[in-house]
Amino acid sequence: MKYNFDSLIDRTHTSSVKYDLRQAVFDKSDVIPMWVADMDFETPAFIRDAVIRRAKHPVYGYTFREKDYYQPVVAWMQSHHNWTIRREEIVFSPGVVPALSFAVMAFTKPGDKIIVQPPVYPPITRAVSDHGRIVVNNQLIREEITYLVDFALLEEQAKDAKMLILCNPHNPVGRCWSRGELERIAQICLENHVMVFSDEIHADLVIPGFRHQVFANLSPEASGITLTAHAPSKTFNLAGLSSSSVIITNPALRATFSQMIEKMHLGMGNLFGSVASTAAYEQGEPWRLQLIDYLYENISFTETFIRENITALHMFRPEGTYMIWLDFRAYGLDDKALRSKLIHEAGLGFNPGTEFGPGGEGFMRMNIACPRSTLMIALGQLGRMLSGG
Numbered sequence: 001m002k003y004n005f006d007s008l009i010d011r012t013h014t015s016s017v018k019y020d021l022r023q024a025v026f027d028k029s030d031v032i033p034m035w036v037a038d039m040d041f042e043t044p045a046f047i048r049d050a051v052i053r054r055a056k057h058p059v060y061g062y063t064f065r066e067k068d069y070y071q072p073v074v075a076w077m078q079s080h081h082n083w084t085i086r087r088e089e090i091v092f093s094p095g096v097v098p099a100l101s102f103a104v105m106a107f108t109k110p111g112d113k114i115i116v117q118p119p120v121y122p123p124i125t126r127a128v129s130d131h132g133r134i135v136v137n138n139q140l141i142r143e144e145i146t147y148l149v150d151f152a153l154l155e156e157q158a159k160d161a162k163m164l165i166l167c168n169p170h171n172p173v174g175r176c177w178s179r180g181e182l183e184r185i186a187q188i189c190l191e192n193h194v195m196v197f198s199d200e201i202h203a204d205l206v207i208p209g210f211r212h213q214v215f216a217n218l219s220p221e222a223s224g225i226t227l228t229a230h231a232p233s234k235t236f237n238l239a240g241l242s243s244s245s246v247i248i249t250n251p252a253l254r255a256t257f258s259q260m261i262e263k264m265h266l267g268m269g270n271l272f273g274s275v276a277s278t279a280a281y282e283q284g285e286p287w288r289l290q291l292i293d294y295l296y297e298n299i300s301f302t303e304t305f306i307r308e309n310i311t312a313l314h315m316f317r318p319e320g321t322y323m324i325w326l327d328f329r330a331y332g333l334d335d336k337a338l339r340s341k342l343i344h345e346a347g348l349g350f351n352p353g354t355e356f357g358p359g360g361e362g363f364m365r366m367n368i369a370c371p372r373s374t375l376m377i378a379l380g381q382l383g384r385m386l387s388g389g
């Protein structure tokens, strides 16, 4: 079956953050929204059908996850990531961002140091600072066409840190960390007794030519210090259904984390989230493969357009995720002026790089998970703005 990623879907007035909060965020209700990380493609019909089937039953009472909820997650990890896990190692969380906070609260104390790698997805850093822990910035090193980990700095920082929050694939710089890079991170963390929260929510959105390495799957030792967060929400466009898995092979860490979820009374989750998750993992592969092809073409289209038409703009080609990290520094605009021009002159709603912490100044993040026709219009508007037209 051939899926259609080209159709334009009106998402306004659906309580969509990306669309219906434009006035509040950009002070302009008609910017092309290329910010929040969800996709403008329809959630595939086999998932919608499963949700509708359940919704047709007239009672939406208290629920729990049956055995058949876990098995598809186990099978997916095996087939997609060559990672053998057991059902009991999966802990439900009502989202990866909540899981970050639960982990910070469960395993560290106020005043403890937690390492993050900016520029990085803002809720990762906020999960540290919101709970009174100290953010330690292991800022990524920007190279000509890619980003690297500052290992020398990490070695120093790990000496008195309690936790590292890894983002793999990395949002916003788009790196899929290589096995070698992850092994070095694991070695440093193991030597210094630093535990790892590995946010792998984008793991199933890797661009052809690259591959995702599950951090915990490097070795039993790495697995023993790691919580891995995974979810079908990015891949299948289900973010509104609040469902994710935290996979923890170490029984002691798992018990502590599970207790935190229980204490918060957040373990039940959402009835429809479970149904959608199972349909996604069981039936989603053909759709996912076509999605990846479409995203790959969107990335290539963007790259070619920028190379041919907006030569001073520098784009980091992502290895995973559907985010493009754009370097506007050659234009010499301060962040406020850049944001304002993008909104008011180009009519574009991007995420300012400054939201992602140190290293984000002069950058913007652009979400290209939209029909190609929308992307073409957006790039045209961006090109005209930057050429002063």
Ligand SMILES: Cc1ncc(COP(=O)(O)O)c(C=O)c1O
Pocket (backbone or CB within 6 Å): 037, 094, 095, 096, 097, 098, 121, 167, 171, 199, 201, 202, 231, 233, 239, 243, 244
């Ligand atoms: C790296 C990363 N982690 C987590 C999330 C969101 O997770 P959730 O919606 O499950 O809380 C996002 C969404 O953009 C993300 O990019």
